[in-house]
Amino acid sequence: xxxxxxxxxxxxxxxxxxxxxxxxxxxxxxxxxxxxxxxxxxxxxxxxxxxxxxxxxxxxxxxxxxxxxxxxxx
Amino acid sequence: xxxxxxxxxxxxxxxxxxxxxxxxxxxxxxxxxxxxxxxxxxxxxxxxxxxxxxxxxxxxxxxxxxxxxxxxxxxxxxxxxxxxxxxxxxxxxxxxxxxxxxxxxxxxxxxxxxxxxxxxxxxxxxxxxxxxxxxxxxxxxxxxxxxxxxxxxxxxxxxxxxxxxxxxxxxxxxxxxxxxxxxxxxxxxxxxxxxxxxxxxxxxxxxxxxxxxxxxxxxxxxxxxxxxxxxxxxxxxxxxxxxxxxxxxxxxxxxxxxxxxxxxxxxxxxxxxxxxxxxxxxxxxxxxxxxxxxxxxxxxxxxxxxxxxxxxxxxxxxxxxxxxxxxxxxxxxxxxx
Numbered sequence: 001x002x003x004x005x006x007x008x009x010x011x012x013x014x015x016x017x018x019x020x021x022x023x024x025x026x027x028x029x030x031x032x033x034x035x036x037x038x039x040x041x042x043x044x045x046x047x048x049x050x051x052x053x054x055x056x057x058x059x060x061x062x063x064x065x066x067x068x069x070x071x072x073x074x
Numbered sequence: 075x076x077x078x079x080x081x082x083x084x085x086x087x088x089x090x091x092x093x094x095x096x097x098x099x100x101x102x103x104x105x106x107x108x109x110x111x112x113x114x115x116x117x118x119x120x121x122x123x124x125x126x127x128x129x130x131x132x133x134x135x136x137x138x139x140x141x142x143x144x145x146x147x148x149x150x151x152x153x154x155x156x157x158x159x160x161x162x163x164x165x166x167x168x169x170x171x172x173x174x175x176x177x178x179x180x181x182x183x184x185x186x187x188x189x190x191x192x193x194x195x196x197x198x199x200x201x202x203x204x205x206x207x208x209x210x211x212x213x214x215x216x217x218x219x220x221x222x223x224x225x226x227x228x229x230x231x232x233x234x235x236x237x238x239x240x241x242x243x244x245x246x247x248x249x250x251x252x253x254x255x256x257x258x259x260x261x262x263x264x265x266x267x268x269x270x271x272x273x274x275x276x277x278x279x280x281x282x283x284x285x286x287x288x289x290x291x292x293x294x295x296x297x298x299x300x301x302x303x304x305x306x307x308x309x310x311x312x313x314x315x316x317x318x319x320x321x322x323x324x325x326x327x328x329x330x331x332x333x334x335x336x337x338x339x340x341x342x343x344x345x346x347x348x349x350x351x352x353x354x355x356x357x358x359x360x361x362x363x364x365x366x367x368x369x370x371x372x373x374x375x376x377x378x379x380x381x382x383x384x385x386x387x388x389x390x391x392x393x394x395x396x397x398x399x400x401x402x403x404x405x406x407x408x409x410x411x
Binding site for chain 2: 013029031032033035036037039040043044049051052053055056
């Protein structure tokens with residue numbers, strides 16, 4: 001999990017300490033390039049590909065996590 | 075007959091588009107951020123009167139001059155582009171004339187993008203293997219900049235214009251340098267994710283198609299411009315490229331680890347880094363050439379090969395070439411340098 005949060009911090013250009021499940025992505029640089037980078041990060045961390053349009057709509061890190069979990073069948 | 079890559083040359087238009095130029099246009103992105111995200115500092119951009127045919131012809135002229143090649147020795151010209159000079163005639167016929175090739179030599183265009191060089195190389199190999207040609211000149215050139223809306227940072231930060239020339243020659247079976255096996259793939263379901271929607275026969279350009287639209291990321295484009303769905307292209311790439319490489323490994327018995335170099339289509343740094351990590355390729359086996367030219371579509375693999383050939387021509391070092399993108403279309407092959 002920390003690899004995923006660290007990766008998100010790098011994509012959003014914020015401190016890893018600031019990445020929490022509640023982090024509001026709408027207040028971050030969650031743009032198309034960030035979403036593309038996150039697709040690669042999720043592939044690296046979890047070995048799955050999530051839908052880009054669904055990922056772009058995520059408003060919090062928790063929603064990203066939920067998308068990953070749904071794809072993993074959790 | 076077997077075939078080998080003998081020589082590679084490249085040509086860039088003079089105009090440059092720097093990250094500083096782009097940062098002035100796109101206020102939320104600094105020049106440093108653009109470099110960090112894309113791995114690109116500058117792109118060469120064709121002038122208003124400069125076409126892909128011009129870039130290709132200049133690359134061909136450079137190849138003849140740099141490597142003392144006689145134009146009349148070329149048996150077949152393959153020009154790969156997605157920005158031809160005309161709907162018709164075939165741009166390769168015009169380049170054939172400019173380069174002074176023999177009247178008794180063939181010339182065709184191949185319409186393919188990021189995978190196009192690997193496809194063209196397979197055709198050159200086939201022409202030589204069938205005895206139809208002994209020397210094939212592959213030219214690649216694209217001017218995607220002419221399709222891009224100036225306010226669309228999703229593509230303007232990535233693509234540059236360039237031309238490249240690659241000479242493929244027949245060689246005997248004992249040659250250390252040779253072109254090996256190929257694998258191919260196609261999925262037209264991805265056509266809508268990297269496309270210039272209008273201007274061909276399917277949808278004519280019109281006042282309506284030229285209407286500019288703002289997307290949710292603040293980019294502006296019309297139906298007449300290049301559109302790229304970055305996340306779909308990333309998903310496609312992460313799924314397809316590793317499978318193509320596994321297929322080539324299974325077909326040839328050469329593992330990726332046994333290869334000296336992996337030359338990927340130079341899409342952008344974040345995609346290349348994701349692929350490199352996923353395939354566990356060490357950086358020293360993963361040459362890149364993006365920083366001062368950007369993603370030049372069909373020319374990216376020849377541009378990397380130009381550097382490798384300078385150091386390793388005739389060495390028999392094994393490179394895997396992988397082209398992937400617009401179409402969707404992909405191909406991979408082995409080349410012993």
